[in-house]
Amino acid sequence: MTLARPVVTDGVAHPPAAVSCQALSIGHGERVVLQAASFSIPAGSFVGLLGPNGAGKTTFLRALLGLTPVRSGELHVFGASPVCGDSNVGYMPQSRTPIRVSLTGRDMLASSLHGERWGLPLARAEGARRIDEALHAADAQDLAERRIDALSGGELQRLRLAQALLSAPRLLLLDEPLASFDPVRMREAALQIREVARRAGATVICSAHDIDPLLGVMDSVLYIARGRARLGSVDEVITSSALSDLYGAPVEVYRSPRGRVFVSADVA
Template sequence: MSVLSLSHVTVSFSGRAVLSDISLEIGQGQFIGVLGPNGGGKSTLMRVILGLVRPDCGAVQVLGAPATRGNAALGYLPQSRGAVASLRLRGWDFVASASNGQRWGLPVLGKAAMREVQWALDTVGAAGLAQRPLAEISGGERQRLLLAQALLGRPRLLLLDEPLISLDPHYQRVVVELIKRIQQEFGITVLFSAHELNPLLNVIDQVLYLGSGQAVLGKVDEVITGPVLSRLYGSPIDVVRLKERIFVMSGEVEVEKEAHAHHA
């Protein structure tokens, strides 16, 4: 079954096509790494799937129905998370604030909703964070709570927009392994946006690379090639493989690290 289908989707902002005539299908239970340069359309694609951005043309089907805002079958971890650390909330309250689709404010939860919050905390290994203030926990621990929020309602499609930002390599590995375990255990389809391919190499089924308005979906060895990435970046790109790592180079510059350094 196709969990996500885009047919000739175009999205433009200020006259510039961020996504141009994109068509693709993603099947159930797939773990997809979403990559590309800054402005390449990664966040825009997720907002289109969420029904937050309407395409200029084309059709988007999510789980067999048109993409609509507030689809309970979708879980979403947004990219902008800077204010989380300053919130005067316990871990439990923070996760509960997303119950019933509410991101802020503390709803009065019934027993079923309270069980759901506890399930989400247990699933991401964050039960021990329930009574701790957000200001006193690490960035990696906050990511667990954000992921718990995204899992409320037990979604079938999980959209993660740059969940590795600002995490050191250890916590990056922990978060990737956690999400892979959840994906396999519950059969969830995952779209995992990242600035760099290497942390995802051992877990993804396919890579979706976006750039210059275009999209290429396929196995790593099919997509991460000089000719394909040169077309998506609009400039000559070399792909260097060193042991179990892949480096995307523009001359002597590693373009994925450059994109992260200037990320906004």
């Protein structure tokens, strides 16, 4: 990917947005996931990607990876069109399938070292350094020599996060990374991901089924529903009026005294 030059306004140079969409339409088969969506995600931000099951959150992430083609409009990642295999983009896919192979955590990361490109392998010492750095960034050093078929769901998620960090990406795409944790660990894992991203200087787009673990962690919400998208703060997007507009039907948002958010919708 050829990186875009900074945007200059009023004599001040600003880095290009991490992700920008202009009248973007994407989908799979005959189904439209996003229709004429326009928004921009600032570099360095943490965005929670929310929406009902089947709304197209994963399809949107795949478009950012260059795996789902743009039907119309424009989609840019750091000012350039998405390209499959771009080392500037790290991806942690959604996975709930148990791993039944006798590899160690280090072996798992080593098998991914050269997955982003064709060419000669890195020198062994350089590859080991990258693995060690990724394990450290994900707080997974203790899993390096353990067999992955004996790890808990949460431990495996830490290794998958390390795997996504191998190329030192500028954009980190996480597809339901909290799904394997219990409610208490969800919050801890979300805070850890934010800290990892801040140390790496990476922008994060994190899809989630439940908004509560991300409250106070994310900078903004990108909500997708019925082919439409809205990006903004939690107070701007997770409201009865905003979600009713997205769904085209009445939606009620309730907040408990402890800050939990409940969304009630009666939509087909």
